[in-house]
Every structure is written in structure tokens, then in C-alpha cells.
Amino acid sequence: MIKTLALFVLTAAPALAQDIAPDEMPPGLVSARLLPGWVTSDGARMTALAVELEPGWKTYWRSPGDAGIPPHFDWQAAGNLGEVELFWPRPEVISSGGERTLGYHDRMLLPIRIAPAAPGQPVEPRAVVDLGICLDICVPVQVSLEAGPAEPAPDPRIEAALARVPGSSEDHPDCRITEIADGMQVTAMLPESGRAAGDQVAMEHQSKDIWVSAPETAELDGRLAVAADFVAASGKPFPLDPGDIRLTLIGPQDAVEYHGCKLVD
Structure with missing residues (x-):
């Protein structure tokens, strides 16, 4: 059984590990930083959340599954903050205790692009970040x-992480959406053209208020079929736009x- 420890709260300037005594670090966490990054040609600031963990520990992707805790950012203290875009590198599929989660072992480097609220003025990246890290215990850390x-040139570590972000397909899987007792069920058939990428599937809704169950997959006529339940806070069926499914x-x-996805009869 996975155990959860109390929340650890750490405050740091640009480098965390150098400012925190080893006996004050939560179990599993080596360091967490916002990298300096650089300013892009259009004036945006590129940075990245860099998390280093003890060997064997893991942290989570944006949609980790039922047992994971995705990172959450509070940017209230940032200066000249405009639109924030996170670029999630391809996650690992992690099996633990009979649960499938999506995340990263040992380290995570999450590129972040911040547009300036006032063009021509510098962005000052500051954030309070909540994340979960796990081994056989799970530790919520803030x-x-x-x-x-900002550095004068792009950081090759951030560029390497950007290269691991999943590609975006212009295809739209065929899908059926049906009512269930507490929400909606989506069954999608993935295009054959994508099968070379892999056989693990994540299903998401663009609204974080919609809970999505762990997907179930099956082979049908050489294509991968995937189904998941989408449940709103009401616990009732609701209008589900197929364009909101990722x-x-x-x-x-x-x-x-x-x-x-594309609705079919």
C-alpha cells in the first residue's frame, strides 16, 4: 500500500538544493528549480521546472491517472506575467501496486513559455509549485x-526536453459518446497511422473539472480501441463536446x- 506523508513546504531563491540543509529536505527530493532560460525572438521568456529525485522516486505528468498528483503552479508573485504555456515531455508508463500512472522517474524537466503582459518589458518568473513525489510512500511537496x-542563448537542456514533447496529429479518431449513470462514456478508434508511436493511451478533457477514468484498450480489426468514463461534478450525464477530448x-x-474526435454512428 502506498503511504502519504505530510506536506513539506520549502522556500527558495533561484536554486533550491543549495539553500536547504540535507536534513530539511523531504524524502526523495534532491532539488527543484526554475531554470533561467532565455528570451525568445518575440519577447517571451522560456524557463523550465527542473526536479531532481532520489533514484527510484517518481513524479507525475499533467494527467497521471487515478493515483497520481499532477504539478500545480501559482504564478501570483511573477512579474509581467502574460499567457503561460507548459510543454509536457512524453511521460513514462509506470505500474505500481496494480495501478498505472504516467510520470517521470528520477527527474523531470518541464519547459515553460511565459508571454509578457506588457510587451517589451522583462518577465520575472516566480511560482509556488505543488507536486507529488512517490516511492513506496507519496510526499506532497510545495x-x-x-x-x-535570463541567459543570452537557449539552454540545451530545455531544448532537449522540448524535442521530447509528443507530436500533434491532424487526424481525428472516430468516437462514440454514450450516457452512463454518472456521466458520459467515450469509445474511440485510433487511426492506424499512429500505431507506430505506442500502445498506451491517455484520455483527457480540456476542463480540469471533468474526471476521466483510466482508459481500457482493445485491438479491433488492427486498430486500437480505447474507452473511458467522463464524469462531471454533478454526477449526471452532461453535454460532452468531442472537440474537448484529447x-x-x-x-x-x-x-x-x-x-x-469525430463522432460516428
């Missing part, structure tokens, strides 16, 4: 981070995302 001054096909070396 860190207060600030990126240092499917990600994940393999050990590749991944592809499908944005929206």
Missing part, C-alpha cells in the same frame, strides 16, 4: 521558486496527440 536572470498515444520512444 516549493516557492524564482528563476534567475487522446495521447504513448510508447517508449515516441508519442502523438489527437485533439478532438
